[in-house]
Every structure is written in structure tokens, then in C-alpha cells.
Amino acid sequence: DGTIRLADYTPYPFTLERVTLRVRLAPRATRVSARLELAPQVDGAALVLDGEMLHLISVAIDGAPLGPNDYRVTPTGLTIHPAALPEGPFSLETDVEIAPEANTALEGLYMSNGMYCTQCEAEGFRKITYYPDRPDVMAPFRVRIEGDLPVLLSNGNPVASGPGWAEWDDPWPKPAYLFALVAGDLVAHSDSFTTQSGREVALNIYVRPGDEDRCAFAMEALKRSMRWDETEYGREYDLDLFNIVAVDDFNMGAMENKGLNIFNSKWVLASPETATDKDYERIEAIIAHEYFHNWTGNRITCRDWFQLCLKEGLTVFRDQCFTADLRLGPVKRIEDVMTLRARQFREDQGPLAHPPRPDHYKEINNFYTATVYEKGAELVGMLKRLVGDEGYRKALDLYFARHDGQACTIEDWLAVFEEATGRDLAQFKHWYTDAGTPRVTVSEDWADGRYTLTFEQSTPPTPGQPKKPPRHIPITVGLLSPNGEEIVSSTVLELTKTRESFTFEGLGAKPVASILRDFSAPVVLDRKVSTTERAFLLTHDTDPFNRWEAGRMLARECLMARATAGTAEPGYLEALGPVLADDDADPAFRALCLSLPGEDEIAQALFDAGQTPDPDAIHEARETLAKDLARAHEDRLAALYDAMAVPGPYQPDAGPAGQRSLRLAALGLLSRLDGGARAEALFASAHNMTESLGALSSLIAQGRAEAALATFRARWQGDRLVMDKWFMTQLALCPPETAPDLARKLADDPLFDWKNPNRFRALMGGLAANHAGFHRRDGAGYRFYADWLIRLDPVNPQTAARLSTAFETWRRLDPARQALARAALERILGQEGLSRDLAEMTGRLLG
Ligand code: B3K
Ligand code: ZN
Numbered sequence: 001d002g003t004i005r006l007a008d009y010t011p012y013p014f015t016l017e018r019v020t021l022r023v024r025l026a027p028r029a030t031r032v033s034a035r036l037e038l039a040p041q042v043d044g045a046a047l048v049l050d051g052e053m054l055h056l057i058s059v060a061i062d063g064a065p066l067g068p069n070d071y072r073v074t075p076t077g078l079t080i081h082p083a084a085l086p087e088g089p090f091s092l093e094t095d096v097e098i099a100p101e102a103n104t105a106l107e108g109l110y111m112s113n114g115m116y117c118t119q120c121e122a123e124g125f126r127k128i129t130y131y132p133d134r135p136d137v138m139a140p141f142r143v144r145i146e147g148d149l150p151v152l153l154s155n156g157n158p159v160a161s162g163p164g165w166a167e168w169d170d171p172w173p174k175p176a177y178l179f180a181l182v183a184g185d186l187v188a189h190s191d192s193f194t195t196q197s198g199r200e201v202a203l204n205i206y207v208r209p210g211d212e213d214r215c216a217f218a219m220e221a222l223k224r225s226m227r228w229d230e231t232e233y234g235r236e237y238d239l240d241l242f243n244i245v246a247v248d249d250f251n252m253g254a255m256e257n258k259g260l261n262i263f264n265s266k267w268v269l270a271s272p273e274t275a276t277d278k279d280y281e282r283i284e285a286i287i288a289h290e291y292f293h294n295w296t297g298n299r300i301t302c303r304d305w306f307q308l309c310l311k312e313g314l315t316v317f318r319d320q321c322f323t324a325d326l327r328l329g330p331v332k333r334i335e336d337v338m339t340l341r342a343r344q345f346r347e348d349q350g351p352l353a354h355p356p357r358p359d360h361y362k363e364i365n366n367f368y369t370a371t372v373y374e375k376g377a378e379l380v381g382m383l384k385r386l387v388g389d390e391g392y393r394k395a396l397d398l399y400f401a402r403h404d405g406q407a408c409t410i411e412d413w414l415a416v417f418e419e420a421t422g423r424d425l426a427q428f429k430h431w432y433t434d435a436g437t438p439r440v441t442v443s444e445d446w447a448d449g450r451y452t453l454t455f456e457q458s459t460p461p462t463p464g465q466p467k468k469p470p471r472h473i474p475i476t477v478g479l480l481s482p483n484g485e486e487i488v489s490s491t492v493l494e495l496t497k498t499r500e501s502f503t504f505e506g507l508g509a510k511p512v513a514s515i516l517r518d519f520s521a522p523v524v525l526d527r528k529v530s531t532t533e534r535a536f537l538l539t540h541d542t543d544p545f546n547r548w549e550a551g552r553m554l555a556r557e558c559l560m561a562r563a564t565a566g567t568a569e570p571g572y573l574e575a576l577g578p579v580l581a582d583d584d585a586d587p588a589f590r591a592l593c594l595s596l597p598g599e600d601e602i603a604q605a606l607f608d609a610g611q612t613p614d615p616d617a618i619h620e621a622r623e624t625l626a627k628d629l630a631r632a633h634e635d636r637l638a639a640l641y642d643a644m645a646v647p648g649p650y651q652p653d654a655g656p657a658g659q660r661s662l663r664l665a666a667l668g669l670l671s672r673l674d675g676g677a678r679a680e681a682l683f684a685s686a687h688n689m690t691e692s693l694g695a696l697s698s699l700i701a702q703g704r705a706e707a708a709l710a711t712f713r714a715r716w717q718g719d720r721l722v723m724d725k726w727f728m729t730q731l732a733l734c735p736p737e738t739a740p741d742l743a744r745k746l747a748d749d750p751l752f753d754w755k756n757p758n759r760f761r762a763l764m765g766g767l768a769a770n771h772a773g774f775h776r777r778d779g780a781g782y783r784f785y786a787d788w789l790i791r792l793d794p795v796n797p798q799t800a801a802r803l804s805t806a807f808e809t810w811r812r813l814d815p816a817r818q819a820l821a822r823a824a825l826e827r828i829l830g831q832e833g834l835s836r837d838l839a840e841m842t843g844r845l846l847g
Contacts, residue, residue: 002836006306006359012132013045014038016139017089021129023109025116025147025183027101030109031057034096034129036139039089047080047092050126050133053108057095059130062086078130094130103127104755104795112249113208115184116147117262119255122305122364125176136303136407138173145183151206153182155258157240170258172238173405175301180257182206182245189215193223193237196230201237205268206245214269217280217652218244218287225288228322233396235295244268244287248720251757251798252368254286256293263290266721266758272650274722276690277660280652281323289319295400303407305364309356309432310413312368313376320377327654330544331588337519337545340378342598343370344522345437349604350808351847353435353462357410362840365798371435378522379431383417385474385492385520386428391421427472427496435462438471440495441526446510453477453493453513454501457523463847470498476520476543479504479511484540490517512536517543524608529553531571539578544589551576551593555625559602562621564611572625573632580636587644588658591665594629596622599771600809607812614814619736619772630669641666641678650688657690664694671698683708693725700733723751724762731766731773739773740780747788754792757799764788768806775813779820782807786824789838790831797835804828804841811847822846 020035038047056073059066061084070084080092103110108127109118118124126133143154146165155178156170188204189212195201203222205215222244229235239259250264267286270279296318297311324332347353347370354367356376361367384392398416406412410432414425436459445452455475459468473495479488488511493502504511512533516525537550554572561568579585579593597605599622603613630637644663646656671679676699683695696712699705709730716722727746734742746752746763753759767781768774774781785806792800810821828834829842 002362003360004362004364006304006357009304009306011041012134012137013042014040014047014132016132016137019139019141020143021141022144023146023181025100025145025149027111028099030098030100032096032098032129034092034094034131036092036131037089038092040085040087044082046082047085048132049078049080049130050123051077051096051130052126053098053103054127054130055097056130057097058093059095060093062090063093077126096129098128105798106249106251106757106796107798109181110249112247115186115208115247116149116182117184117245117247118179118181118257119251119262120179120257121177121255122368123177125179128179131176133176134304135175135177135301138175138301138405138407140173141168141170141179143168143170143181145181147183149183149185151182151184151186151188153180153206153243153245153260155180155260157259170239172258172299174258174298175407178256178258178298178301180255180260180262182260182262185209186245187212189219191219191223193226193242195226195236197236199236199240201226201239202241204241204243206243207265207269208246208248211246211265211269214271214274215246217270218268218283221284221287222291224284224326225291225322228288228325229292229295229318232321232325233295233318233400235400237294238299242291244290248758249756251796251802254290256290256297258294258298261290264758266724269721270652272652272688274689274716274719275652276693276725277652277657279689281327281657284326285319285323288322289315292318292322299405300399300403301407303409305361305367306357306359307409308364308367309372309376309379310408310410312373313356313378314380314413316373316377317380328586328588328658331586331592331654331658333518333545334548334589334592336374336377338592340370340374340522341601344374345524346600346604347371347805347808348375348435348437348462349460349608351463351811351845352805352808352841355433355435355465357432359433363801363837365837366801366840375522382431382474382521383425383428385476386472386494387417387421387423391417391423394420425472427470430469430471434459434468434471435465436460436468438468438473438521438523439526440473440475440516440523442513442515444513449507450503450505451479451507451511451513452501452503453515454499455493455495456499457495458498463844470496472496473521473523475515476517477502478514478517478541478543479507480514480537480540480542481511482509484536486542487511490543492520512540514541514543514546516546516549518545519549531569531575535571535575538575538593547579548589548592551579552597556597556602556605559597559618559621559625560605560609562625563602563606563614563618565617573629576629576633577636580633580640586658587662588654590640591658591661594662594665594669596626596629603771603809603812612814613812615772615775615817616736616777626669627672630672634670634673637666637670641670650690660690660694664691664698667694668698668701671702676702676704680704680708683711689722689725693729697729697733700730703735705730717751720756720758724758727752727759727762728766728769731763732769734770734773736770736772736776739767739770740776740784743767743781743784747784754788755795757796760788760792760796760799761803764803764806768803774806775817777817779817779824782821782824786828789828793831793835793838794833797837801835801837801841804838804845807845810845 017037022033024031071080100109107124145152152166154168159167186206191203246265246268254263395417438459475493534550541547558572606613644659679695679698686692
């Protein structure tokens with residue numbers, strides 16, 4: 001049935017010594033001539049090459065054209081019979097024709113606004129030429145591009161060029177998924193970087209004319225990334241040139257092609273007027289992420305796609321540490337955990353759950369998930385906690401020394417930790433191979449100066465994995481005295497059994513435990529804690545993560561009670577008082593303490609507690625709690641709103657950004673009391689996108705944004721990136737009962753260019769983010785969404801499949817909603833000619 005299995009892995013029976021490409025560009029008929037220098041490793045093996053949507057013109061071996069009986073062409077590839085192959089090394093020459101202009105899937109070679117660009121990960125290179133398109137086949141590339149365009153780029157170093165042609169040479173053996181080619185009328189924002197060993201690297205960010213004044217921030221972020229990888233990991237850049245290109249039509253965020261990163265323009269271009277503080281922070285992180293891949297991904301790559309988290313988990317972990325170092329570490333950690341819970345926990349708890357290293361798939365593009373990326377990063381963080389900073393550095397040094405130039409596995413990765421530190425990671429490996437989020441319950445015992453914590457762990461079943469062995473879980477714990485002093489500082493307890501106790505001796509009074517500090521493991525901690533104790537931790541915990549978490553849990557319990565007509569404990573509103581008044585606490589931290597858990601999180605929490613979540617009741621509970629919060633602290637919030645105004649010209653740094661985030665959090669709450677007066681004033685006076693969009697968001701949530709939305713549209717209709725925000729924000733934040741109708745109206749807007757992935761994601765993502773709107777009782781949200789997935793699928797299956805995850809929570813709802821969601825999914829699955837991408841996703845969603 002098209003399932004690909006890890007257990008079936010076999011090495012490629014040929015080595016590939018060298019690749020030479022000649023690409024003659026034309027929108028409807030690009031000619032790709034490829035010469036592959038191959039050497040057989042297994043006697044009598046056929047040469048099997050991948051290839052899709054290629055028109056084969058000729059095929060030759062060592063210069064001699066093959067006859068029709070020497071090979072076979074299928075819709076997925078080209079096979080050369082063993083009898084037609086020499087015994088020793090040989091060269092294969094193929095000529096194919098492709099049509100980049102007709103490529104709407106944005107995988108392989110395609111066109112965006114008149115420029116040519118490529119996306120090859122995971123399996124796009126096979127849409128460019130016949131090739132062993134698998135990551136364990138690595139080779140140096142030489143590329144000649146011919147085309148009547150001013151800028152012609154490929155990987156590596158430039159060799160020679162003339163009018164209408166350019167030649168590139170990439171000396172580092174690489175898998176085909178890292179190949180890139182760009183051609184267009186582009187301008188460069190240039191700079192340079194001197195590496196730690198004194199080599200000069202030319203840096204360019206290529207954009208469309210007119211965008212060059214929005215590249216400065218990304219360039220600075222690139223230089224910071226290059227320096228950080230040298231100081232923190234000892235990794236130096238390895239070519240004379242590093243190029244980044246921004247494109248408007250791109251299926252994901254960015255791509256780490258060797259020496260030629262290609263970015264969604266959303267994650268490069270920034271100016272104070274058009275990008276928010278969050279955008280700046282993301283741009284910095286994504287630039288870093290793609291740059292860091294040069295070592296973790298490119299120099300050391302994956303043996304097969306099952307090992308994807310080897311490069312992605314590690315590289316996400318590296319970019320998270322980079323941001324934590326450059327900005328506010330504790331705030332970054334809280335944000336990362338919020339993302340993990342919102343995306344990965346949700347995935348782990350539904351029909352799409354899979355291990356960070358899956359063992360089967362149908363379409364690999366469906367596995368670029370929060371589990372592979374964000375959970376993958378958590379696993380690296382846990383390893384680091386278990387072996388300590390020094391052990392981690394030793395393990396990584398060994399990894400780079402031993403595996404440079406190789407295509408590796410999770411086993412290779414764990415082995416360097418075991419060898420460098422002497423630890424046994426056999427049990428830890430379950431984190432990679434098993435799906436699901438462990439639940440850890442804790443109980444405490446206090447007698448005669450002895451304080452005992454007893455942990456129990458279990459992991460709920462996931463698709464295909466009914467029973468789970470216990471995991472090796474690092475749990476960081478600290479103990480506070482009743483007057484708030486830290487009496488036992490952070491210690492890592494290692495849980496390895498189903499049930500395990502740890503005792504602290506010689507304590508004068510019963511302590512207050514702070515458990516799972518810094519979110520030391522991606523688990524659900526299930527612990528009965530009184531409101532008083534949570535309030536105590538929210539005020540006194542020395543661990544910023546757990547301080548925030550105490551408030552978060554209070555808010556969550558309060559919302560759960562309100563959404564089920566239970567009795568809410570009154571403590572939450574009061575407990576926030578000291579944090580709001582704590583002017584020593586960072587504004588960004590206080591802003592996070594003010595943000596309520598999202599509706600999706602509450603729905604999941606209710607489901608976990610054995611209830612059927614009602615999206616409308618959850619929305620209502622959250623709205624009323626926000627209003628009560630505003631009332632309870634109105635004076636303080638008003639004072640913060642004024643005090644947090646940032647004077648002077650806009651700076652995207654963490655300091656002023658944190659002040660703005662606290663100011664906007666206060667505004668969101670105050671708008672529930674002042675009828676939107678402050679938000680209207682701010683919207684009228686704002687000079688940067690952060691405040692402008694923040695004010696607009698508050699107005700939308702209050703249903704008072706009609707005029708502001710029109711003003712915003714009139715001002716920004718010529719700017720694609722800003723208009724994406726306009727589509728997204730109004731849908732995500734509008735009153736839920738209006739969301740499906742608004743979505744329909746916006747889909748008719750002439751600016752809804754649905755073939756552009758950013759615009760499509762803005763609209764669909766906006767609707768999906770409106771929890772009660774997407775799940776509207778009458779199923780209108782589901783129907784609208786399904787209609788559009790069906791429409792996009794034949795054009796761009798990858799993006800359609802990715803967005804289908806909006807349905808991943810359908811089984812936790814009431815029977816009526818379930819029936820409507822199921823009908824929508826079955827309608828998708830019933831489409832004739834449905835892509836493998838969307839078919840696999842809907843099949844898994846239906847379970
Ligand atoms: N490696 C790419 C993602 C490719 C996605 C292919 N469907 C970006 C990144 O993780 O850096
Ligand atoms: Zn990545």
C-alpha cells in the first residue's frame with residue numbers, strides 16, 4: 001500500500017563520485033543534462049534512479065546511447081538493466097526536459113514571480129533529473145546554469161560566469177535534497193564575515209528590487225549565528241560564500257541548501273513598519289536555524305528520512321539556545337514550552353501521534369512535524385541535562401569528529417553520548433522510538449524531617465503502540481522553605497521505573513516542592529496542588545519557568561471549572577497581584593503571566609480529565625475570566641499600559657520588545673473595560689507594526705475593528721506580508737460565531753491569492769486558530785475548510801496535507817461535532833485523484 005519502512009533499509013548498491021549538471025532555463029521547457037559518475041558496490045545490481053514528471057530525451061553510459069531494451073522508464077523512475085552496465089566505474093548521462101512554470105506544487109524547480117527557484121527536501125530533486133534521491137547518497141556537484149537573467153545561483157563557490165551563464169562548484173559531498181538553484185532579477189544586500197581562523201566569507205541576501213532595505217536585520221542575525229556556532233560549538237563556516245534568497249511562494253519557512261539558503265520572504269524581510277517584535281525574533285531564529293544546519297544536517301546528514309529528527313531536533317535545540325543566549329533565556333524557555341504544548345502535545349494526544357523517529361510512512365513530507373522538530377529538540381535538551389554541560393560538549397565534539405561527511409542514524413547519535421560520558425542510554429532511546437507524552441503523577445510525604453516525593457509514570461497508548469515501557473525521565477526539583485527561601489537548589493532526579501521515590505533528609509519544616517523546573521522533560525505533570533501553594537510558587541519560586549507555570553495552572557484550573565459550570569476557586573485573580581506589582585520581574589515575563597491558556601489547551605485538559613469539551617463554553621469562560629482579570633487589576637494594568645510605552649525610534653531588541661508585549665497584554669485586558677478607547681488611540685498613533693497589529697487585535701476581539709480593518713487594508717494592500725496578517729488576525733480573533741462566514745467573505749476578496757502558500761495559510765490558519773469558530777456547532781467551519789483543502793490538493797498537495805492537521809482533535813468533541821468533522825474528512829478522502837500527501841493524512845485522521 002505504498003508504506004515505506006525503516007526495517008527495509010538497504011544501502012545504495014552504487015557510490016556516486018561526482019555530479020555534473022547543465023541546466024538551460026526556460027519557463028515551459030527547461031533542459032537538464034546530468035552526468036553521474038558511479039561505481040558499482042554490489043555485483044549484478046540494476047541501477048535504479050528516482051524521477052518524477054520528467055520528460056526523458058536521452059540516456060547514455062560512458063558516452064554510448066542506450067537502446068530501448070537497456071532501460072525502463074516508469075512514472076517514478078528510470079531503471080537500467082544490469083546487463084547494460086559496465087563492471088567497473090562508469091558515467092551515466094541523461095537529458096530531460098521539465099516545465100518549471102507548470103510546477104504549482106512548489107517542489108523541485110518552480111517559478112515564483114518570474115524567478116526560478118528550487119525546493120528539494122525531502123524528495124524534490126527527482127523532479128529535476130533522474131537520480132538516487134536519498135540522503136545517504138552524497139556527492140560533490142558542479143553546476144552550469146544558462147538563462148537570460150541577471151542573477152544565476154547554485155550551491156558552493158562561483159567558478160566562472162559570463163552573460164547568460166554561470167558555473168558553480170560545491171566541493172562538499174552532499175545529498176540531493178540540499179541542491180539549490182536560483183535565477184532571477186534580484187538585488188543583493190551584501191556584507192562579509194571573518195571566521196575564527198581568519199577566513200573572509202562573502203555574505204549576500206538576494207531579494208526582489210524594492211525589498212533591499214528590509215534585509216539589514218536578517219544580515220545581522222546571520223553574523224550573530226556564525227559567531228555563536230564558533231564560540232558555542234567550535235563550528236566554522238566552510239565555503240567562501242554564503243547566500244540567502246527570499247522567495248514569496250514557499251511551502252514552509254526556509255531551507256538549508258548548502259551555501260544557498262532559500263527563505264520564505266516572510267522570514268527574511270523586516271522593517272519596523274511591517275514586521276512585529278515576534279517576527280523579528282522568528283527571523284533571527286530561522287536564520288540561525290538554517291545556518292546551524294550547515295554542520296548539523298549538511299556536513300553530517302541523515303542516513304534515511306526516518307532519522308529526520310537527528311538533524312531537525314538537534315538544530316531546533318541549537319537555535320533555541322541561541323535565542324535564549326541573545327535574548328531572555330527564561331522567557332524563551334516559557335515560549336518554547338507553550339509552543340511544544342500547543343503543537344506537539346496536541347499531536348501526541350491525537351490520531352497523528354508518532355515517535356520522533358517514526359518507523360514507517362507513506363509520504364515523508366507529512367513527517368516534518370512538531371514531534372520531529374520540537375519534541376526532537378526536547379530530547380537533545382534532556383540528554384544535555386543527564387550528562388551535564390561538559391559531557392554534552394564532549395559528546396558533540398565526538399559527533400563532529402567521528403561523523404563529518406557521513407549520513408547517520410539516531411543510534412550513531414546516542415553512541416557518541418554513551419562513549420563520551422560512559423552513560424547507558426538504552427532506556428533513554430525509548431524517547432526516540434515510542435510515541436506519546438508520559439504522564440507523571442507525584443505525591444509527597446513528610447515525617448520526622450524527611451520529605452519524600454513519589455513519582456509514578458505511564459504513557460497512554462498511541463496508534464500502533466498500545467503498551468509503553470517506562471522512560472528515563474530527568475526531573476529537576478528544588479525545595480523552598482515556607483517563607484520562600486530556597487533550601488534545596490535545583491537537582492536532577494532520574495526517573496527510570498514505573499514508580500519511584502526520592503527522599504530529602506534533615507529538613508526543619510515541611511518544604512514546598514518546585515517540580516519539573518525549567519520543564520526538564522516533555523511530560524504532563526499531574527499533581528494535586530492547593531491554590532495557596534500555587535500562589536506561593538507564583539510569588540516565590542526561584543525558577544522562572546515554574547513561577548510562570550504556577551500561574552498557568554491556576555488559570556487553567558479556573559478555566560476548566562468555569563467551562564464546565566464547576567466552581568472556580570477564587571485564588572487565581574488574587575495570586576496574579578504580586579507578579580503584576582513586581583517591577584523587578586522582566587516585563588516580557590510579566591506579559592507571559594498575564595496571557596491566559598488558549599481554548600485548545602483547555603479543551604485538551606478537559607478531555608484528559610474525562611470530560612467532553614464544549615468549545616462555546618470554553619470560549620465564554622475565557623472571555624469572562626479575561627474580563628474579571630481586567631476588573632480585578634484595572635488600576636495596575638492602566639498604570640502598566642502607560643509606564644510600558646517605549647519612547648524613541650523602534651528597536652527590535654528583547655528589552656523594548658518585552659515592554660511592548662506587557663503593554664499590549666495590558667491593552668488586551670483593558671479593552672474589555674474601556675470599550676476599545678485605548679486601542680483606537682494606539683491604532684491611530686502607532687508607528688510600528690507591533691503596536692499597530694496589537695491595537696488592531698484588541699479591536700477585533702471587541703468586535704469594534706471595522707474601521708480599523710479598512711484603514712489597515714487601504715494602507716497595506718500592496719504589501720503581501722502585511723496583508724497576510726490582515727487575513728489571519730481578523731479570522732483568528734473575531735467572535736467565533738462569525739468566523740466561518742467571515743472566512744467565506746475573505747476567500748472572495750480579490751487579494752485572496754489562494755495559490756500563494758502564505759496567503760492560503762493566513763486564511764485557513766486564521767480560521768483554525770479560532771477554536772470555537774472552526775468547531776462551530778453547525779459544522780460550517782469544517783465544511784469551508786474541507787472545501788478548500790480539496791481545491792488546493794491538486795495544486796499544492798504538501799500545503800494542503802499540512803493544513804489538514806486542523807482536524808487532529810476532532811475525536812475529543814461531542815458526537816454531533818464528531819459526525820460533522822468525520823463527514824468533512826470522509827468527503828476529502830473520497831475525492832478522486834487525491835494526493836498521496838492528503839490521502840495519508842486524512843486516512844490517519846480518520847484512524
Ligand atoms: N529542512 C527544511 C524543511 C524541509 C521541509 C520539506 N517538506 C527546513 C528546516 O527544517 O530547516
Ligand atoms: Zn531544520
